[in-house]
Amino acid sequence: MDKKLVCPCGLTCCDCLFYKSEIYETAHKLKQLIKDHELDKFLNIFSKNWRAMGDLLDMSEDQLSDAIGKKFEVFNQMPVFMNVLDSIVKLQCKTTCQEVSGCSIGGNTHQCKALNCIKSKNYDGCWQCSDFENCDNLRFLKNGYGYVIEDNLKTIKEKGFEAVKSRGNKYYAWQRKNNGRVNELSS
Numbered sequence: 001m002d003k004k005l006v007c008p009c010g011l012t013c014c015d016c017l018f019y020k021s022e023i024y025e026t027a028h029k030l031k032q033l034i035k036d037h038e039l040d041k042f043l044n045i046f047s048k049n050w051r052a053m054g055d056l057l058d059m060s061e062d063q064l065s066d067a068i069g070k071k072f073e074v075f076n077q078m079p080v081f082m083n084v085l086d087s088i089v090k091l092q093c094k095t096t097c098q099e100v101s102g103c104s105i106g107g108n109t110h111q112c113k114a115l116n117c118i119k120s121k122n123y124d125g126c127w128q129c130s131d132f133e134n135c136d137n138l139r140f141l142k143n144g145y146g147y148v149i150e151d152n153l154k155t156i157k158e159k160g161f162e163a164v165k166s167r168g169n170k171y172y173a174w175q176r177k178n179n180g181r182v183n184e185l186s187s
């Protein structure tokens with residue numbers, strides 16, 4: 001793997017959900033299309049006024065409710081949906097820890113305890129440290145990512161960055177919980 005994509009703590013940016021540009025670009029495009037066409041306003045208004053269709057369609061109140069109302073009532077939540085869409089767009093991390101020294105989520109770059117520790121020791125990463133198997137600074141990451149952190153650090157130490165592999169959508173411990181590694185989250 002390219003060194004740029006390997007964080008000093010052993011995370012891999014290419015697998016990080018904040019780095020999946022396609023998700024954020026698609027969310028941005030969807031938001032823009034909805035706004036350009038004012039679909040959000042239209043659906044919100046329609047969700048509250050679908051009964052007016054009764055004059056147009058020759059249906060009973062119950063038929064109208066089944067055919068139109070139940071499908072459109074959910075759109076009274078369009079303002080919430082647009083807000084969520086906007087918040088998703090803003091989450092994107094457009095860079096990597098190697099490039100800017102920290103994780104950049106939601107427009108801010110955060111330096112974690114591990115990164116501060118690595119810097120204080122003048123290391124490039126935890127793979128240079130004899131404590132990485134028992135380090136408290138990595139505990140939060142090990143809870144979230146399971147064996148991946150230690151595995152990556154060992155791989156880098158023994159074989160270099162090139163040997164680190166992407167885990168695809170089996171990166172986080174919770175993504176693997178149906179894959180024989182159920183206990184990782186609590187370990």
Ligand code: SF4
Binds near residue numbers: 095
């Ligand atoms: S630097 Fe960005 S992409 Fe890399 S792990 Fe942190 S948040 Fe994810």
Ligand code: SF4
Binds near residue numbers: 113117118129130133
């Ligand atoms: S003590 Fe070692 S393993 Fe822990 S964060 Fe610092 S450099 Fe990394």
